[in-house]
Amino acid sequence: MMKVGVIGLGAMGASMAMNLHLAGFLRAVWNRTRSRAQALSRETGVAMAESPAELAAGVDLVLTAVSCDSDLEEVINALLPGVRPGGAVADTSTVSAATARAMAAALKPKGAAFLDCPVSGGVEGVRNGRLAMMVGGEERVLEHVRPALATLATTIVHMGPSGSGQATKAVNQIMAAGINQAVTEALAFGESMGLDLTKVIDVVSQGAAANWYLSHRGKTMVAGCFEPGFKVALHHKDLAICRAMGGPPLPIVDLTLENYQRLIDRGYGAEDISALYRIKREQLGAG
Numbered sequence: 001m002m003k004v005g006v007i008g009l010g011a012m013g014a015s016m017a018m019n020l021h022l023a024g025f026l027r028a029v030w031n032r033t034r035s036r037a038q039a040l041s042r043e044t045g046v047a048m049a050e051s052p053a054e055l056a057a058g059v060d061l062v063l064t065a066v067s068c069d070s071d072l073e074e075v076i077n078a079l080l081p082g083v084r085p086g087g088a089v090a091d092t093s094t095v096s097a098a099t100a101r102a103m104a105a106a107l108k109p110k111g112a113a114f115l116d117c118p119v120s121g122g123v124e125g126v127r128n129g130r131l132a133m134m135v136g137g138e139e140r141v142l143e144h145v146r147p148a149l150a151t152l153a154t155t156i157v158h159m160g161p162s163g164s165g166q167a168t169k170a171v172n173q174i175m176a177a178g179i180n181q182a183v184t185e186a187l188a189f190g191e192s193m194g195l196d197l198t199k200v201i202d203v204v205s206q207g208a209a210a211n212w213y214l215s216h217r218g219k220t221m222v223a224g225c226f227e228p229g230f231k232v233a234l235h236h237k238d239l240a241i242c243r244a245m246g247g248p249p250l251p252i253v254d255l256t257l258e259n260y261q262r263l264i265d266r267g268y269g270a271e272d273i274s275a276l277y278r279i280k281r282e283q284l285g286a287g
Contacts, residue, residue, distance in 0.1 A: 003060045005027055007066070008066040009036040019129045025148045028047040060088070061089075061090060061145050064092065064093060065091075065092045083112045084111075085112065087112045089114050090115045090145060090149065092119050092152075094166070094169055101162045104162040114162065116163060116165035117165055123229060129151055134164075135156060136160060136164035170245060174239070176273075187280075191284075227271075232269050232275055235273050240257065
């Protein structure tokens with residue numbers, strides 16, 4: 001069976017590691033904050049590597065789940081001395097397409113492959129192993145490691161060469177921003193009209209405007225609960241990447257970045273992105 005190591009044990013990475021462990025793939029973990037790796041090692045019995053290079057030397061596939069481009073660059077540079085020829089790195093972080101291509105280029109002289117494998121589905125999706133995964137890189141490499149990735153995602157689609165997975169994730173993040181804008185504004189409008197929002201959510205969720213976000217976040221946001229989920233600060237980071245990728249103006253991205261910055265400045269950056277409802281309520285005079 002393929003041996004997998006996981007680097008990055010935050011909310012997403014820890015659940016990925018556990019799913020891989022339950023399926024028999026996990027062999028080692030590493031995390032910059034050592035206590036998280038120690039806790040997961042105790043729980044699963046798998047090895048806690050002393051460094052990314054040590055982890056890479058003992059596995060066939062390294063799965064990374066880190067926060068930003070600079071973190072990924074640091075991790076790849078650190079594991080390069082240990083990575084095996086014929087091995088692979090599958091990165092599930094959200095970074096720029098350019099960074100993904102640069103990491104693939106860094107691994108190539110070592111005879112190792114890189115797949116950019118960003119995911120969508122949030123905390124619920126990763127806990128249940130039901131993420132959607134968009135993959136850039138060599139398709140033959142994806143097919144080789146697919147059995148391990150299938151413990152994390154029910155939908156795994158090869159999008160094209162290196163960077164294509166991250167470009168697809170940018171599409172996802174822009175779309176998520178638009179949905180967040182629409183749902184929070186519509187519900188704040190409903191509140192300003194004096195409607196029973198529980199009933200509004202129930203009926204709208206059965207019609208043409210139904211969507212995952214309304215069904216999974218609607219009732220919690222109107223109750224004032226903004227437990228992540230997907231943090232405001234992280235979506236802000238992702239949308240900044242989208243804007244930096246160039247191309248035509250992105251009005252929804254610009255508006256959402258502005259709104260999220262207001263939330264971050266007020267101390268709400270660690271809340272779920274449904275906290276945008278706070279701003280919409282103020283703008284519409286709801287409540």
